[in-house]
Amino acid sequence: MSKRVTINDVARTAGVSRQTVSRALNDKGEIDGSTKQRVLDAARELGYRPSRFARGLVRQDTTTIGLVIPDLLNPFFTEVAAGALEAARARGWHVIVYDTADSIDEERGTLEVIVSQVDAVVGYFSLDEAELDRHLSGIPAVLIGREHRTPRFSSIRVEGATGVREAVDHLASQGHLRIGMLDHASRAGQSVRRKWFTDAMNAHGLNADAVGNAVQSVDGGAAALHELLAEHPDLTAVFTFNDIIAIGALKAARWLGRAVPDDLAVIGFDGLQLGAVVHPALTSVALDTRRVGALAIEQAGRLLAGETQLPDEELQVNAVLLVRESA
Amino acid sequence: MSKRVTINDVARTAGVSRQTVSRALNDKGEIDGSTKQRVLDAARELGYRPSRFARGLVRQDTTTIGLVIPDLLNPFFTEVAAGALEAARARGWHVIVYDTADSIDEERGTLEVIVSQVDAVVGYFSLDEAELDRHLSGIPAVLIGREHRTPRFSSIRVEGATGVREAVDHLASQGHLRIGMLDHASRAGQSVRRKWFTDAMNAHGLNADAVGNAVQSVDGGAAALHELLAEHPDLTAVFTFNDIIAIGALKAARWLGRAVPDDLAVIGFDGLQLGAVVHPALTSVALDTRRVGALAIEQAGRLLAGETQLPDEELQVNAVLLVRESA
DNA sequence: AGCGCTCCCGTGAACGTTCACGGCTTCCTG
DNA sequence: CAGGAAGCCGTGAACGTTCACGGGAGCGCT
Incomplete structure (x- = not known):
């Protein structure tokens, strides 16, 4: 198994220091044009890719949200997911999607693994509050279409x-x-x-x-x-x-x-x-399904930022009659 | 802004060392039942959550795949995505989903950010090979419904x-x-x-x-x-x-x-x-859309493992006539 | 008593990156 | 020519976790 190519390897073959490589890759200033090019070439040649873990460890910027959906093939959840993805992309967040296949066991399993991979959880859950609490172990969570309101948890309500x-x-x-x-x-x-x-x-x-x-x-x-x-x-x-x-x-x-x-x-x-x-x-x-997803993401952001709770009205989407042909 | 709760904080309040805390949380052996409980309590009380970055840095296990889709609301892509999610879940992988909204610019932007967040990329792309290559910067990729075969790239073909x-x-x-x-x-x-x-x-x-x-x-x-x-x-x-x-x-x-x-x-x-x-x-x-997604994930796994290329037939899904009512 | 084994627990190191700081040239300015 | 600024680069430290190793306490056996 070939070892991973690190920033030090690039530095060595380019004849510079770590820091200079870092500067070249994240194009910060304070670097000469020619050396920058030399570093970039060396990096490409070695097939160097920065480790997202090491990078994430030092700069605390990337946030990742876990979106839990019972069934992606159900168009309703698809629309909600699409809204959530769009809202997340707008703020540069990443969304890991989990399809629990409508199974309570899968949901448990998902929760088990999710907590160590994301900063906040958003979605539809079937577990009861106690177990949810236990599995979530303190991660901010936004529950859609379901009541559950504590400093750590929020819910998006549908008013119909x-x-x-x-x-x-x-x-x-x-x-x-x-x-x-x-x-x-x-x-x-x-x-x-x-x-x-x-x-x-x-x-x-x-x-x-x-x-x-x-x-x-x-x-x-x-x-x-x-x-x-x-x-x-x-x-x-x-x-x-x-x-x-x-x-x-x-x-x-x-x-x-x-x-x-x-x-x-x-x-x-x-x-x-x-x-x-x-x-x-x-x-x-x-009801504006995409807005449901977007609201959930936004609210996850507020929980993450530790902002004060919003009034219920803001966390609610209202359904209105849409007359087409069948009635 | 409150500092993050680290493993050391837990260790201190529980009166043990880092390593013991680590042992308790990942329930490895070599730890007394009572101290383990004490550690767990301390962790819960402090609201401790291990850093996924620090953890990922030392143990190289978690793999994350980026799934790029032009439009999640298009049921075709939804079905493919569902297949991919299922296959990924089966091997314990995480899937970050990106919806490029059918826009070539969004696709570029997605690629830009994706490479630093995932181990492999799977999905539908519109960019030409040259630019794709450049943006991907060496990440294994599986292109669906499109030819592109090199040691680093594969494609899933639809035979119709x-x-x-x-x-x-x-x-x-x-x-x-x-x-x-x-x-x-x-x-x-x-x-x-x-x-x-x-x-x-x-x-x-x-x-x-x-x-x-x-x-x-x-x-x-x-x-x-x-x-x-x-x-x-x-x-x-x-x-x-x-x-x-x-x-x-x-x-x-x-x-x-x-x-x-x-x-x-x-x-x-x-x-x-x-x-x-x-x-x-x-x-x-x-065509078996879910299988398309699953195949893509499997192939991403092979690329990741550096396995030898499969024959084309294995990376292909065949379409057959499905007679319902309209003809 | 001495030896070895098991059960717990702790200490240094490592993972790969960025941040803060400091140092060396070179060039400009008065 | 002194002084300072600007441009470029390198070194230690830190991020938070796990791994490898070592060591002490307690017990049983010869």
């Missing part, structure tokens, strides 16, 4: 109550009275989004008990709509936990011969770009 | 000639005689995929001159199909550079009132998962 209200308003104004929902139940029981839905329905004096449960996938959404319509054939509109499930619902509706939006109106949640390519284009309670 | 041939066979067997193509012209002129198409058409004695040019987006595909059909109204089938463009074509076809596949057959390229959610589901010359 008014957006969902808009959606129900929209449906009601078109005469829909029987509106169902396809929820996505997690370990924690029914979702917040369902609560928003229920509240909005109640505000209209409508009952919100036609709720099905969908697995987090297109096929899951399709299957769930089948079931829901079998139970409640009179539904004329359906609101879904997210766009993925909504697209499944679109698929099932076509299968069942129910035209969208005339025979069945569909409204999703998230406002993914994906919703624009399907037919009919998906109406959705949209 | 037979897959495209299958596609044209498929269309011809259904009686299609006038088949067009929506190409994506780059700086380098017409694409290899177009060549594959032309060859396949010629093999059937069909002429392949009904070719339009599409921008790399759904809308671009839609616009291009409009133009192409205006010029060649007799086309009954169209093959596209990739699935994104194909989905645009689907959209345009619906707009023009041409039913797919009956009035117009559409075949894409890439075989994205996305193709399964649109309607009609997209027939495509599919």
Whole structure:
């Protein structure tokens, strides 16, 4: 195994000192043009590359953030990730991406290794607070779509109550009275989004008990709509936990011969770009996914800098109704 | 600004030496159970976190790979990235992801900073070889979908000639005689995929001159199909550079009132998962995108280990026809 | 008693780079 | 010609961790 080429090797073959090599490579001043060239040539010839560890050790500038995502293939997380990457690049930060494959064990494993590699952690987690705390061992962390607020931890909240209200308003104004929902139940029981839905329905004096449960996938959404319509054939509109499930619902509706939006109106949640390519284009309670990612990065920066906490409003992104074709 | 908590601080408050602290944290043997606990407590209390730089400097184990992607929001690249992440995770490597936003300047900037942060680079690049070489400054690199083979560089090739041939066979067997193509012209002129198409058409004695040019987006595909059909109204089938463009074509076809596949057959390229959610589901010359990413990572590992070059066949992924509904 | 072994723990060195400082020329200025 | 400034370069130290080595205490065995 050939030893690593160090700055001293370059210095020797160029006939100068370490420091001069360093000067040449980081083009600081205080160096003669010709010697600089000589050093550069020597470095290239030897195939010298500075050690990021040694460099990082002495100058404390480079910051690296760990982005933890349950599934990169899910377009929602992709969009968030894209927003985060962009924000990070803007400040010259590096982002290590970890895909936990929706597995709690992978998440544990990821956390285990992540803490020794990054300055802060950002993303979606399923572990409970206690274990999260333990694994994180003091690293600043920003949790997305989940409450957890301490000096070391922050969270980015999604505010969808008014957006969902808009959606129900929209449906009601078109005469829909029987509106169902396809929820996505997690370990924690029914979702917040369902609560928003229920509240909005109640505000209209409508009952919100036609709720099905969908697995987090297109096929899951399709299957769930089948079931829901079998139970409640009179539904004329359906609101879904997210766009993925909504697209499944679109698929099932076509299968069942129910035209969208005339025979069945569909409204999703998230406002993914994906919703624009399907037919009919998906109406959705949209949230600025890229902004979610960007906010998380920014907040990680604040935690890193030890700045004072921001008011909740700043750490929140609001969802609004985006009317396309499906409702 | 509070100084960093070092291993010495922990050692002092625990009343032991550095080495003992190190032993406790990396749970090596040679340490008494009670002192270990004492050290751990001290570390937790002080909020101690080992410096990844100092650690990386002495033990040469952690490897980090830079993954360069033109646009994470493009589902094709997302799938490749997912494959790469998975392969990297399997060997305990870290992946820093850079999104160059389809900009050549960003790519340059990325390269500039990447070389000092990773052990190897993997991904899609637009720069010409000379500049690439210069920026990479000796780092092992794996270029995807592009030729570039030297001891330091490798490339992952996509073999689609037979897959495209299958596609044209498929269309011809259904009686299609006038088949067009929506190409994506780059700086380098017409694409290899177009060549594959032309060859396949010629093999059937069909002429392949009904070719339009599409921008790399759904809308671009839609616009291009409009133009192409205006010029060649007799086309009954169209093959596209990739699935994104194909989905645009689907959209345009619906707009023009041409039913797919009956009035117009559409075949894409890439075989994205996305193709399964649109309607009609997209027939495509599919390639195992995740495997592309995984292959790239594996090959980066070989370069890093200085292993001998593999035969080309091993660094290649073959595309095959995936028949869904659109043709 | 002497020897050797095991169990713990500590000390110098090393990893590869940059920072702070100091020294040597050379040139200009009054 | 003295003095100072500017330009160029080298030397010790520091960053925070692990590795290699050595050494003392305690125990059992001959």
